Amino acid sequence: MTRTVDGVAEVPFTVPAIVEERVDRGSIAVLRLRRTDASPWPSWAPGDHVEIETGCGVRQYSLCGAADDPHWTIAVLREPEGRGGSDWLHHHALPGAELMVRGPRTTFPFGTAPEYLFVAGGIGITAIAPMVAQAERDGVPWRLIYSARERGAHLFRERYAVDPRVVLWASESRGRLDLADHLTGLGDEVAVYGCGPTAMLDELHRVAAVRHGLKLRTERFAGVATRDHDRTFSLELARSGRTIRVPAGISALDAASTAGVFIVSSCRSGYCGSCEVAVLSGVVDHRDSILDAAERAENSCMFPCVSRAVGDKVVIDL
Numbered sequence: 001m002t003r004t005v006d007g008v009a010e011v012p013f014t015v016p017a018i019v020e021e022r023v024d025r026g027s028i029a030v031l032r033l034r035r036t037d038a039s040p041w042p043s044w045a046p047g048d049h050v051e052i053e054t055g056c057g058v059r060q061y062s063l064c065g066a067a068d069d070p071h072w073t074i075a076v077l078r079e080p081e082g083r084g085g086s087d088w089l090h091h092h093a094l095p096g097a098e099l100m101v102r103g104p105r106t107t108f109p110f111g112t113a114p115e116y117l118f119v120a121g122g123i124g125i126t127a128i129a130p131m132v133a134q135a136e137r138d139g140v141p142w143r144l145i146y147s148a149r150e151r152g153a154h155l156f157r158e159r160y161a162v163d164p165r166v167v168l169w170a171s172e173s174r175g176r177l178d179l180a181d182h183l184t185g186l187g188d189e190v191a192v193y194g195c196g197p198t199a200m201l202d203e204l205h206r207v208a209a210v211r212h213g214l215k216l217r218t219e220r221f222a223g224v225a226t227r228d229h230d231r232t233f234s235l236e237l238a239r240s241g242r243t244i245r246v247p248a249g250i251s252a253l254d255a256a257s258t259a260g261v262f263i264v265s266s267c268r269s270g271y272c273g274s275c276e277v278a279v280l281s282g283v284v285d286h287r288d289s290i291l292d293a294a295e296r297a298e299n300s301c302m303f304p305c306v307s308r309a310v311g312d313k314v315v316i317d318l
């Protein structure tokens with residue numbers, strides 16, 4: 001999703017940017033980027049991310065700088081066991097380096113509410129921090145629960161450490177964070193926004209499922225593409241009349257690609273929205289982090305990079 005705002009043209013596809021500043025915080029590199037031609041970036045909103053070309057493919061990073069900063073700021077967690085993109089950036093995104101950048105894109109929209117509870121795990125704070133700042137600017141009551149592995153590993157801790165509305169949780173010394181404790185008793189007026197690792201967000205959704213009326217919106221770093229109990233299902237393409245077999249352990253996107261059917265994709269993890277396809281019939285096992293509960297129940301679209309069929313078949317409009 002791109003746009004034109006305040007007279008500033010949307011970023012045309014991919015543009016070159018310079019790493020103006022880099023600050024390393026342990027395994028996280030915080031990068032401030034400016035466009036090489038010095039023209040302004042388009043405006044962005046809390047929850048937006050940008051796409052960066054790396055030597056290992058395109059990767060998405062939440063914009064996490066100050067709203068009035070003319071630069072774009074991202075934070076890159078180095079994941080040695082990852083797919084290589086963060087490693088590549090840690091090696092190449094030195095001050096003065098040029099990167100190809102696209103965006104911003106909105107897949108985690110921040111809505112207005114009378115009150116907020118923010119839940120962040122690890123690098124997930126990069127999506128949540130601009131929301132906290134927006135709530136603060138708007139004078140809306142908020143609280144933040146921010147879990148990191150070690151004490152002192154919290155990004156932006158200088159901002160949050162002295163704020164009584166913030167719980168900085170260090171799981172290594174304090175054990176697992178019990179989210180149910182924090183969500184029990186929340187009023188219906190409180191909107192909950194969460195971003196973090198899969199286990200944390202799964203628990204948030206579990207709590208939300210038994211807490212009727214809870215307004216929860218989450219963004220994951222990675223969708224759940226395959227699970228142990230997955231079964232083979234058929235992906236039927238209504239327009240071409242083709243049927244593609246999707247075995248357990250293979251995403252529908254990959255099965256389609258193997259069968260010669262190209263579906264646009266980017267994150268391949270269920271959070272960027274690029275691979276969205278319309279669903280005509282069949283119930284979808286939604287595993288993305290884009291749709292909310294009502295949108296999932298609508299069953300009108302799916303993200304085949306992670307989502308599968310509940311039954312034997314899903315028919316899509318392709």
Ligand code: FES
Pocket residue numbers: 264265266267268269270271272273274275276288303304305306
């Ligand atoms: S490729 Fe990003 S949601 Fe599927």
